[in-house]
Amino acid sequence: MKYLCLICAEKVMEQMPQADADEHYEEYREFTSNIRKSGHFVDCNRLLPPSAAITIRVRKGKISSMDGPFVETKEQLGGYYVIEARDLNEAIQVAAKIPGAARGCVEIRPIANDAQTLDVLGLD
Amino acid sequence: MVEESEQDFSKKLEQLYRNEFRRVLATLIRLLGDFDQAEEALHDAFKAALEQWPQQGIPDNPRAWLVSVGRFKAIDKFRRDARFDTFDEIPEQLDAFIVNPEDEQDECLEDDQLRLIFTCCHPSLSVEAQVALTLREICGLTTEEIARAFLIAPKTAAQRIVRAKAKIRDARIPYEVPAHEQLPERLNSVLQVIYLVFNEGYSASSGHALTRHDLSAEAIRLGKLLMELLPSEPEILGIVALMLLQDSRRAARTTSEGDLILLNEQDRTLWNWDQISEGVTLVRRALSLSGFGAYTLQAAIAAVHAEAPSADKTDWREITGLYDVLLRIYPSPVVELNRAVAIAMCDGPEAGLALIEVLISQGQLEDYHFLYAAQADFHRRLGQTDQAILAYQHALKLAQQEPERRFLQKRLAELHNK
Numbered sequence: 350m351k352y353l354c355l356i357c358a359e360k361v362m363e364q365m366p367q368a369d370a371d372e373h374y375e376e377y378r379e380f381t382s383n384i385r386k387s388g389h390f391v392d393c394n395r396l397l398p399p400s401a402a403i404t405i406r407v408r409k410g411k412i413s414s415m416d417g418p419f420v421e422t423k424e425q426l427g428g429y430y431v432i433e434a435r436d437l438n439e440a441i442q443v444a445a446k447i448p449g450a451a452r453g454c455v456e457i458r459p460i461a462n463d464a465q466t467l468d469v470l471g472l473d
Numbered sequence: 474m475v476e477e478s479e480q481d482f483s484k485k486l487e488q489l490y491r492n493e494f495r496r497v498l499a500t501l502i503r504l505l506g507d508f509d510q511a512e513e514a515l516h517d518a519f520k521a522a523l524e525q526w527p528q529q530g531i532p533d534n535p536r537a538w539l540v541s542v543g544r545f546k547a548i549d550k551f552r553r554d555a556r557f558d559t560f561d562e563i564p565e566q567l568d569a570f571i572v573n574p575e576d577e578q579d580e581c582l583e584d585d586q587l588r589l590i591f592t593c594c595h596p597s598l599s600v601e602a603q604v605a606l607t608l609r610e611i612c613g614l615t616t617e618e619i620a621r622a623f624l625i626a627p628k629t630a631a632q633r634i635v636r637a638k639a640k641i642r643d644a645r646i647p648y649e650v651p652a653h654e655q656l657p658e659r660l661n662s663v664l665q666v667i668y669l670v671f672n673e674g675y676s677a678s679s680g681h682a683l684t685r686h687d688l689s690a691e692a693i694r695l696g697k698l699l700m701e702l703l704p705s706e707p708e709i710l711g712i713v714a715l716m717l718l719q720d721s722r723r724a725a726r727t728t729s730e731g732d733l734i735l736l737n738e739q740d741r742t743l744w745n746w747d748q749i750s751e752g753v754t755l756v757r758r759a760l761s762l763s764g765f766g767a768y769t770l771q772a773a774i775a776a777v778h779a780e781a782p783s784a785d786k787t788d789w790r791e792i793t794g795l796y797d798v799l800l801r802i803y804p805s806p807v808v809e810l811n812r813a814v815a816i817a818m819c820d821g822p823e824a825g826l827a828l829i830e831v832l833i834s835q836g837q838l839e840d841y842h843f844l845y846a847a848q849a850d851f852h853r854r855l856g857q858t859d860q861a862i863l864a865y866q867h868a869l870k871l872a873q874q875e876p877e878r879r880f881l882q883k884r885l886a887e888l889h890n891k
Contacts, residue, residue: 437595
């Protein structure tokens with residue numbers, strides 16, 4: 350089963366002092382290489398800061414767009430991993446090693462993989 | 474052999490049901506991978522037993538018989554449904570089709586109960602959901618009984634259970650005993666559920682009934698089950714000891730009108746001495762093992778109270794020492810308050826008052842009526858009537874339970890009459 354791990358923290362890389370950011374990158378490099386070896390890795394990336402975010406809504410066919418993320422909170426979304434795990438306990442064990450978990454928090458979301466969704470989206 | 478009367482036989486069946494249904498359910502959940510299907514299979518298995526056992530006699534291993542019949546009833550049902558549904562779900566159901574003789578060995582069944590406990594108390598479920606699911610699946614309470622015990626609408630209780638089951642399925646919460654490294658943390662969440670159930674029974678958080686005995690008894694039973702399954706975990710011994718020692722004072726802690734009687738005013742002959750000796754033995758064993766924690770220490774404190782021949786012969790130094798240890802490993806303002814009360818018993822109310830004023834100045838426990846009740850009691854014992862009245866009034870504003878409110882009102886009336 351696939352799980353999306355959303356990494357939230359008060360500071361994203363751009364907002365950290367350079368030395369901190371370098372250290373953090375190194376931790377991520379190591380973590381990512383480990384989960385590639387163990388076979389849990391599916392995908393990952395870093396998100397640019399919320400200042401780069403835009404939220405859009407479409408109402409009556411018109412696009413209205415707003416500056417900033419969907420919800421403004423102290424903690425912001427900084428990146429994500431998609432991992433493959435046997436079950437939630439394994440996902441928790443893997444996600445607990447994401448370096449961001451020690452600084453902010455990680456939300457674990459099971460990714461729906463049911464026939465109905467795949468069918469609707471035209472995926473197999 | 475004397476032939477059994479029909480009545481004896483149905484009594485025997487009833488007892489078998491009571492003894493076995495939890496274990497059988499736990500195993501069926503593992504085999505079928507689904508709570509609802511397992512409940513249905515359990516029901517079908519007992520129905521088959523009622524039909525077949527009167528003629529064929531009770532099998533040698535009724536538990537294994539029930540598991541096996543439940544499994545085949547579920548497979549039958551699955552085959553019937555499969556004719557009408559698509560075959561999408563078949564791979565997920567395969568476990569049920571593979572008959573592994575080890576599955577029905579007693580040892581494996583014991584593990585199933587443990588797996589079920591850890592699944593129901595998984596930290597990814599809300600605490601309310603953990604409690605409801607545990608009472609439903611492990612203790613076998615009905616949804617209505619759970620609703621009544623927690624003063625919620627049956628619909629709310631049912632929803633909590635349905636949502637929890639859906640989350641177990643959707644997020645794929647596994648049916649397993651946590652690995653050694655995760656055990657302490659996961660066990661904590663199980664113990665929290667047990668203690669919550671106990672406390673809900675022992676001192677209902679609101680309403681008139683001060684004790685809802687069934688829930689406390691259920692929590693003690695659950696603790697003892699866990700103790701059988703994991704016999705060398707000190708905190709399990711500790712929590713069972715703590716519950717037994719607290720429960721031992723049940724008959725002495727309220728008047729027949731339901732008014733509270735404080736520990737130092739209780740009639741100690743009303744205490745349940747069997748429970749006390751059981752609790753004291755367990756606490757000694759827990760303290761002799763490495764890795765005991767907050768439950769064991771609280772049980773040790775309760776044991777000191779229980780072993781005092783009278784209230785004024787209580788060893789308050791020993792109790793203060795135990796609170797010191799507790800505060801070191803489990804710092805919390807509630808523990809600080811309890812320690813302040815113990816210190817007041819050793820060194821006089823001024824010493825206790827000083828500690829309580831620190832708590833108040835830090836803005837700790839602002840909504841906790843016991844804080845102000847303790848403050849009021851210290852002022853009262855120092856003869857500071859006006860300050861005592863103010864503090865009792867403050868406590869009364871925060872207290873929710875009728876018996877506690879009556880106790881505070883009684884103290885206030887006594888001071889006004891001075």
